[in-house]
Amino acid sequence: MAKELTPRSENYSQWYNELVVKADLAEQSAVRGCMVIKPYGYAIWEKMQSILDAEFKKTGVQNAYFPLFIPKSFFSREAEHVAGFAKECAVVTHHRLMNDPDGKGVVVDPEAKLEEELIVRPTSETIIWSVYKNWIKSWRDLPILCNQWCNVVRWEMRTRPFLRTAEFLWQEGHTAHATAQEAEAKANEMVKVYADFARNTLALPVIVGHKSPNERFAGALDTLTIEAMMQDGKALQAGTSHFLGQNFAKSFDVQYADNEGKLQYVWATSWGVSTRLMGALIMAHSDDNGLVLPPKLAPIQVVLVPIYKTEEEFNAVALKLNAIKSELEAKGISVKLDDRDTVRPGFKFAEWEMKGVPVRIALGARDLEAGTVEVARRDTLTKETMPIDGVCDHIESLLGEIQDNIYKKAFDFRAANIRKCDSWEEFKTEIQKGGFLLCHWDGTAETEQAIKDETKATIRCIPVDTCVCEEEGKDIYSGKPSHGRVVFAISY
RNA sequence: CGGGAUGUGGCGCAGUUGGUUAGCGCACCACGUUAGGGACGUGGGGGUCGUCUGUUCGAGUCAGAUCAUCCCGACCA
Numbered sequence: 001m002a003k004e005l006t007p008r009s010e011n012y013s014q015w016y017n018e019l020v021v022k023a024d025l026a027e028q029s030a031v032r033g034c035m036v037i038k039p040y041g042y043a044i045w046e047k048m049q050s051i052l053d054a055e056f057k058k059t060g061v062q063n064a065y066f067p068l069f070i071p072k073s074f075f076s077r078e079a080e081h082v083a084g085f086a087k088e089c090a091v092v093t094h095h096r097l098m099n100d101p102d103g104k105g106v107v108v109d110p111e112a113k114l115e116e117e118l119i120v121r122p123t124s125e126t127i128i129w130s131v132y133k134n135w136i137k138s139w140r141d142l143p144i145l146c147n148q149w150c151n152v153v154r155w156e157m158r159t160r161p162f163l164r165t166a167e168f169l170w171q172e173g174h175t176a177h178a179t180a181q182e183a184e185a186k187a188n189e190m191v192k193v194y195a196d197f198a199r200n201t202l203a204l205p206v207i208v209g210h211k212s213p214n215e216r217f218a219g220a221l222d223t224l225t226i227e228a229m230m231q232d233g234k235a236l237q238a239g240t241s242h243f244l245g246q247n248f249a250k251s252f253d254v255q256y257a258d259n260e261g262k263l264q265y266v267w268a269t270s271w272g273v274s275t276r277l278m279g280a281l282i283m284a285h286s287d288d289n290g291l292v293l294p295p296k297l298a299p300i301q302v303v304l305v306p307i308y309k310t311e312e313e314f315n316a317v318a319l320k321l322n323a324i325k326s327e328l329e330a331k332g333i334s335v336k337l338d339d340r341d342t343v344r345p346g347f348k349f350a351e352w353e354m355k356g357v358p359v360r361i362a363l364g365a366r367d368l369e370a371g372t373v374e375v376a377r378r379d380t381l382t383k384e385t386m387p388i389d390g391v392c393d394h395i396e397s398l399l400g401e402i403q404d405n406i407y408k409k410a411f412d413f414r415a416a417n418i419r420k421c422d423s424w425e426e427f428k429t430e431i432q433k434g435g436f437l438l439c440h441w442d443g444t445a446e447t448e449q450a451i452k453d454e455t456k457a458t459i460r461c462i463p464v465d466t467c468v469c470e471e472e473g474k475d476i477y478s479g480k481p482s483h484g485r486v487v488f489a490i491s492y
Numbered sequence: 493c494g495g496g497a498u499g500u501g502g503c504g505c506a507g508u509u510g511g512u513u514a515g516c517g518c519a520c521c522a523c524g525u526u527a528g529g530g531a532c533g534u535g536g537g538g539g540u541c542g543u544c545u546g547u548u549c550g551a552g553u554c555a556g557a558u559c560a561u562c563c564c565g566a567c568c569a
Binding site: 343364492 | 493527529531560561566
């Protein structure tokens with residue numbers, strides 16, 4: 001059948017690419033590396049947005065919107081920042097088209113060349129700090145805590161659906177503070193928000209940690225990350241929070257008068273998560289039957305499938321199912337009654353499984369007589385027939401159970417694929433098997449680079465809340481002294 | 493930008509040493525039978541074979557050019 005997936009174990013990439021399309025999440029667009037997010041996929045993203053947005057607001061953050069275009073001169077003010085992004089920017093050079101004088105179609109009007117080129121934002125630090133300069137005069141203006149939900153463009157050489165696309169949706173928070181301590185605390189607070197969201201909502205066990213200087217955001221003094229493990233053992237950076245120090249304040253000359261009247265540069269953070277979380281969700285939980293969505297994120301939590309032969313049978317079954325639907329909805333559960341008569345039940349079962357709906361209820365004439373329903377759960381692919389009375393209460397708790405079980409499954413998988421490694425020879429073969437290796441590192445960029453060149457493995461993070469191993473040891477590569485283990489992995 | 497591959501109805505493919513009307517599966521349309529794990533039967537619609545040039549009596553098939561896409565690298569959330 002057209003809907004069948006390549007098995008995960010056979011070709012992980014192909015399985016992933018097919019799943020994105022077959023679960024109706026997204027498809028490729030006419031422009032290479034860009035993606036159409038379809039309604040079902042977007043509904044999941046919207047759910048992520050609304051939950052995260054509420055969390056941000058609890059920390060005092062407000063939403064705002066800054067322009068898509070950044071004048072080239074703004075962009076080039078912070079040296080490290082430019083160096084980090086210059087190679088992947090879309091640039092607007094003209095503002096008008098004209099009819100091709102030599103024939104059909106249109107060409108760029110050479111008369112309409114812009115005096116200063118505009119960069120399509122790859123991230124908004126520069127434009128935002130050029131604006132913050134006008135907002136900040138006094139210590140009384142601080143802190144400023146803004147977030148924006150928007151799209152950004154990074155012209156990547158190679159793209160993959162959700163994980164790396166030329167254009168993607170994200171949120172970027174940008175805060176300005178009077179002191180370094182306050183800014184660092186904010187960066188920590190936000191990475192905690194991300195970690196809680198990943199664990200509680202996405203059912204994704206993540207490791208929180210610091211990036212090594214090599215892997216740090218361009219222009220940051222410190223980058224905090226949440227790192228997740230995918231089912232092929234590769235690491236995925238799922239969100240980052242940066243302590244930017246005074247780099248951007250100095251580049252954009254943003255100073256405030258403190259309570260003694262002295263001018264001080266402002267301290268900054270920025271933090272973001274993107275539609276890459278969709279990729280993380282897919283790769284962490286899905287199986288050969290398709291998507292597996294944690295109930296807290298599923299746009300449809302329960303699907304009802306009627307089974308019938310005649311119209312009378314359908315009416316009787318639908319009556320019962322509608323009653324169940326109302327009762328579930330009264331509990332705040334989102335329900336879909338699949339009453340299409342154009343496809344058969346078996347087709348519906350397979351289709352909703354592909355789309356990852358956590359719970360399916362099937363009800364037919366047989367059940368009506370016996371007073372039962374069939375309840376199937378997506379995470380375990382098991383089903384049981386139970387009395388129709390009390391089924392809604394059962395499903396309410398079942399959704400919680402499924403949420404926990406999906407997290408547990410991912411947690412156990414990760415636990416089984418994290419191991420310590422103390423020998424360089426062992427490292428070289430072990431790292432290729434996938435998973436995270438906890439190893440001693442001497443703290444130098446040279447060692448990290450050498451390891452990357454030889455094995456493609458990078459330091460995913462220096463963990464702060466999971467697998468923390470502060471202990472004396474020797475660097476796995478250089479043999480120099482080390483004060484703790486860090487997480488090495490091959491990453492997306 | 494380096495290495496590899498592929499372009500044939502919406503999708504996935506076949507198409508022999510060049511040979512006449514370009515074929516198959518899925519999807520689609522109609523009718524009927526079906527319906528508790530991706531239904532079946534019968535009938536039907538839809539493609540000039542990525543593009544250009546060449547070789548030839550004759551090109552989906554051979555040659556050259558060109559464009560596009562995909563995979564592996566470099567780069568990256």
